[in-house]
Amino acid sequence: MAGCSGKDDREETTSSSNSSSSSSLVSSSSDPEETSKLREQLKDALTNENANFPQLSTEVAEDEAEVKLVTTEGDIRIKLFPKTSPTSR
Numbered sequence: 001m002a003g004c005s006g007k008d009d010r011e012e013t014t015s016s017s018n019s020s021s022s023s024s025l026v027s028s029s030s031d032p033e034e035t036s037k038l039r040e041q042l043k044d045a046l047t048n049e050n051a052n053f054p055q056l057s058t059e060v061a062e063d064e065a066e067v068k069l070v071t072t073e074g075d076i077r078i079k080l081f082p083k084t085s086p087t088s089r
Contacts, residue, residue, distance in 0.1 A: 055079060 045051050060066045065080040 054081070 054061065054064065060079060063081075063083055065082060067078045067080060069076040069078065
């Protein structure tokens with residue numbers, strides 16, 4: 001995907017994104033037991049060698065879509081996940 005200059009940059013961005021995402025995900029629950037479960041699930045997902053995060057790959061799978069936004073500062077490629085997105089009514 002455009003904008004990712006190298007593997008090290010993606011890993012650094014992913015690491016900082018994961019920590020901020022985990023904070024907002026976990027803090028969204030007011031139930032301490034549920035918060036604890038969410039923390040553990042998130043930790044397991046982020047440390048699992050076999051975890052699959054398709055939103056982090058640069059390849060677009062058959063069940064995904066890609067949109068290209070053209071801007072004056074350069075193109076931005078965005079992966080979409082039609083199977084997992086909410087449907088509009």
